[in-house]
Amino acid sequence: MNDVLELRYRRLLRAYPKEYRAEHGEELIGTLMEAARPGARRPSLRETLHLLAGGFTVRVRATRTSGVPAWTDGLHLGALIVAVVTFAQLPVLPYINYPAWAALGIVLMVALVRGWMRVAAPLAAVAAVAASWPMIPGLGIPVFTMGPMYGDLAPVAPYWVVAAASAVLAVRRAGKDRTSGKGRWWGATMPGRSPRWLLVPLAGWALQLAQVPTYEPIWVVSRAGVEVAALLLVLAATLAARDGRWALAAAVYLLPGLVYLAENLLVTSARGFLYWSVLTALVVASLVAARRVHAKA
Secondary structure (H helix, E strand, O other): OOHHHHHHHHHHHHHOOHHHHHHHHHHHHHHHHHHOOOOOOOOOHHHHHHHHHHHHHHHHHHOOOOOOOHHHHHHHHHHHHHHHHHHHHOOHHHHHHOHHHHHHHHHHHHHHHHOOHHHHHHHHHHHHHHHOHHHOOOOOOOOOOOOOOOOOHHHHHHHHHHHHHHHHHHHHHHOOOOOOOOOOOOOOOOHHHOHHHHHHHHHHHHHHHOOOOOOOHHHHHHHHHHHHHHHHHHHHHHHHHOOOHHHHHHHHHHHHHHHHHHHOHHHOOHHHHHHHHHHHHHHHHHHHHHHHHHHHO
């Protein structure tokens, strides 16, 4: 018995969910050890990639919620991501100067994480109207300034995306189904309710307080790399899960960015066009893949 090889196989099997390993782990280890080359001390590259891909597929398929339409899970996750990314990017000082705005943002994000859509929907609507106040005809000068206000579409687009998605999900929840089940990042349902999402704005605020120059090229390129990697995983997850919830979440995330691009079309650089083209192509590929797997189902 090659204990070193077995140990390395067991490490690779951690790619699979704990419940799956408990049920099938020993059987997989036995099969792998029987098929291993005599004297081998490490899995082959092919075996490694196969096990990692298999674990990814099992985990993604485990996120499908029984009895809940894929679009509700995808819309929920997309709205949550837009919310946490938007509040993470806004400057910290306005939050300190406008405590009501800070409180609204925190409660809104918690409500989205918990799936309290009938709480999130009115809060998101208030945030959208408050941020768009100068752009709404007939409102005049606000009596109470809750937070930052904008005169362009791009900065307020994320708020309206979250407000619209939350309203749709609140109406859906008021009907017969929940928006999504109780979930962990790699748990039994979509990760739309993982409290880890709240680490995103906390990390953004911490970087600002530490005066980290996040608009330097290295940080901008790093964020673009993370987004591309995430969207590649979305494409892989769409093919593995065989439904469109991941693709829809990605499309919701991309929507405010496309509004920004449309508003700044004439001043966008070639690199900017390349960046948005890559993100759009990946999202479109995921949507097309979702449509095809749905048609085959």
